[in-house]
Amino acid sequence: xxxxxxxxxxxxxxxxxxxxxxxxxxxxxxxxxxxxxxxxxxxxxxxxxxxxxxxxxxxxxxxxxxxxxxxxxxxxxxxxxxxxxxxxxxxxxxxxxxxxxxxxxxxxxxxxxx
Amino acid sequence: xxxxxxxxxxxxxxxxxxxxxxxxxxxxxxxxxxxxxxxxxxxxxxxxxxxxxxxxxxxxxxxxxxxxxxxxxxxxxxxxxxxxxxxxxxxxxxxxxxxxxxxxxxxxxxxxxxx
Numbered sequence: 001x002x003x004x005x006x007x008x009x010x011x012x013x014x015x016x017x018x019x020x021x022x023x024x025x026x027x028x029x030x031x032x033x034x035x036x037x038x039x040x041x042x043x044x045x046x047x048x049x050x051x052x053x054x055x056x057x058x059x060x061x062x063x064x065x066x067x068x069x070x071x072x073x074x075x076x077x078x079x080x081x082x083x084x085x086x087x088x089x090x091x092x093x094x095x096x097x098x099x100x101x102x103x104x105x106x107x108x109x110x111x112x113x114x
Numbered sequence: 115x116x117x118x119x120x121x122x123x124x125x126x127x128x129x130x131x132x133x134x135x136x137x138x139x140x141x142x143x144x145x146x147x148x149x150x151x152x153x154x155x156x157x158x159x160x161x162x163x164x165x166x167x168x169x170x171x172x173x174x175x176x177x178x179x180x181x182x183x184x185x186x187x188x189x190x191x192x193x194x195x196x197x198x199x200x201x202x203x204x205x206x207x208x209x210x211x212x213x214x215x216x217x218x219x220x221x222x223x224x225x226x227x228x229x
Contacts, residue, residue, distance in 0.1 A: 003158075033217075042118075042205050042219030043159075056216060089157055093217075102149070103217060105159035 002026065004106035006092050012112045018080035021109045025073070025094030031055075032069055033103065034077050035091040043091055049075065082113045116141045118208050120220035127196055128228050134181075135191045135223050137206030145211040148182065150191045153203040153222075162204070165189065193225075201227045 005024040013019050025032050030051050035043035046065065048056040051072040060067070064083070069075040079086055089110050093103040117140045127133045139148070150162040165173045165182050172180050177197075181190045193200055206220040 040222075042207075042221050044219075045216050048216060091157075091159065093159070102161055102164065103159075108157040110157070 004092055004094055004104050006090075006106035006109055008109055009107065010110050010112075012114060013082055015084055015113050016081040018078065019082055019111060020076050020078045021090050021092075021111075023075045023077070023092030023106060025075070025092070026104055029094035029096055029104070030072070031095045032075050033093045033095075034067055034075070035093065037089040037091055037108070039088070046077070079111075082111075084113050087111055087113045116143070116208055116210065116218050118206050118218055118220035120206055120223050122223045123221070124224045124226070126226040126228060129196060129198060131196055132192060132194050133196055133225065135193075135204055135206075135225065137189045137191070137220055139187050139189065139206070139208050139220075141187070141208065141210065143210040143212065147209050147211070148180075148189045149207040149209075149217075150178070150180070150189075151205045151207060151219075152200075153205060154201075159205070163191065196227045198227050198229060201225060 007022050032049045034046045036046050037043040046060045047067045049069040052069045067077045089108040091108040093105045095103045119138050146167045148165045151159045152162050153159050163173050163175045163178050165180055172182050177194045179192045203222045203224050205222045207217050209217045
C-alpha cells in the first residue's frame, strides 16, 4: 500500500511570510495527525483529526497555525506569519480509526525560517 | 499528563555489539501501549517494536527486544548483533488505550553503529 505522502520536502522562508504543508494519508485511514519536531527533540502533537473533525488541537498555536482536512482525506497545515522558532520538521501521520494498529508516518517537511 | 523520558542523548557502539537504550515514563493509566520508533536521516518514523501494557511477556522482533518493567515504568530496547543500518535516532513513545489517545514521544537517543 502507498504510504503517507507529504510535500514539499523542504521549505525555506523569511520570518513573517506564510507557508503551507500538504499531507495525503493512507487510503481508508480515518485519523490524521500533524506533529512538530524541533531539532534535537521528540515530535510534539499539533492537531489530530478524526475524519474531517478536530479531536485535539490543544497544542496548536492558533494565532498563527491553522489546519484543515477537507472531505476527511487530504490535509493542509498553514503557518501565517512564520517566526524563527517555527523552524522544525513537520510530520504527518495517519491511523485506522482510533488507533488499532499503530501510526504510519510520512517523511515530513523540513521548514527553515530565516 | 503522560511524560516519556530518555536519559541517553547519544550512544555509540561497534558493529555486532549489543546495545540497550533506556526509557522511563510517567502515567496514571493502567492500560496503554509502548513503542520504540527509529528515525533515520530520511526523517520517516519507522515502528521498531510495540508492547501492550497488559502483557507480561516482553515483545521481541528479530534482533530487537524490550525489557518492560510496568511497576518501575521502565521500557528499554535491546538491539543485538547491531548493524550499520541501525544508525538512527530512536524514540520511545506512549499512548493510553482510554481517554485522549495521543502518541507522546521522548526526546530521543542518537545511536551510532561504528564499523
